[in-house]
Amino acid sequence: MEVATDKRAAILDAAAAVIRDKGIMSATVDDIAHRAGVAKGTVYLYFKSKEDVFVEMVVQKSDETLEAVRREVSNMTGTWEKLQTALRIHFANIVERMPNVIIDEGMLKLTAAQKKKLFKAKFAHVKFYEEIIAEHFAASGRVPPFSPLAAALALTGGIIGYVLQRQLFRDFMPDPKEYLNAFESIVNAALIGGEASHAG
Numbered sequence: 001m002e003v004a005t006d007k008r009a010a011i012l013d014a015a016a017a018v019i020r021d022k023g024i025m026s027a028t029v030d031d032i033a034h035r036a037g038v039a040k041g042t043v044y045l046y047f048k049s050k051e052d053v054f055v056e057m058v059v060q061k062s063d064e065t066l067e068a069v070r071r072e073v074s075n076m077t078g079t080w081e082k083l084q085t086a087l088r089i090h091f092a093n094i095v096e097r098m099p100n101v102i103i104d105e106g107m108l109k110l111t112a113a114q115k116k117k118l119f120k121a122k123f124a125h126v127k128f129y130e131e132i133i134a135e136h137f138a139a140s141g142r143v144p145p146f147s148p149l150a151a152a153l154a155l156t157g158g159i160i161g162y163v164l165q166r167q168l169f170r171d172f173m174p175d176p177k178e179y180l181n182a183f184e185s186i187v188n189a190a191l192i193g194g195e196a197s198h199a200g
Contacts (some may be wrong), residue, residue: 005085010037010038011036011042012053014033015027015035015057016034016057018031019037019054019057020087025137027050029050050113051108052114055110055118058118058121059120061121062122065089065090065125066125066128067092068084068093069089069128070128072085073086079132081192082132083129083132083133083191084188087155087159087175087180088180090125090156091183094159095166095176126149126152126156129151129152130152133148133151133152143175151191156185158186162176173195
């Protein structure tokens with residue numbers, strides 16, 4: 001069982017590397033098998049298709065990122081400290097480790113079950129940000145000027161939107177650090193009402 005688990009993990013890690021380098025549309029099962037050091041048939045022992053590998057890989061990486069974020073902010077008390085830490089981990093994971101993953105999923109032949117699995121993993125991040133924003137307004141005694149869910153969707157959309165546009169229009173986009181600094185300032189001003197600190 002341990003060997004099977006190791007092989008499955010190796011295939012998902014290989015898929016992440018191949019898709020990072022080539023993009024999901026250009027990646028093939030042959031590429032993934034070669035990178036994982038297994039036969040093509042071995043990939044099909046664990047996954048039904050390239051799309052299945054993609055979905056499982058995205059879900060795994062998404063879950064790992066959220067776990068890392070929750071671990072990092074577990075002992076933090078300030079809203080901005082939590083949000084800034086979460087933003088930086090989330091942003092770095094997508095920009096540095098998972099470029100070419102944010103795509104129009106309509107381009108892939110995903111089943112309803114696969115789409116549901118992707119949505120569940122992605123929405124877990126939205127709910128995490130919603131929790132922090134709701135806690136912030138509850139603690140401050142302020143009436144939220146917007147719903148925490150809407151704010152969380154805008155926040156995650158700002159990260160995903162940048163990554164997608166950078167894939168399409170790389171020559172015209174600011175570098176990730178510049179964008180993240182601007183994005184942090186906007187989020188901080190909207191939620192906290194002050195200027196974000198970019199130290200660290």
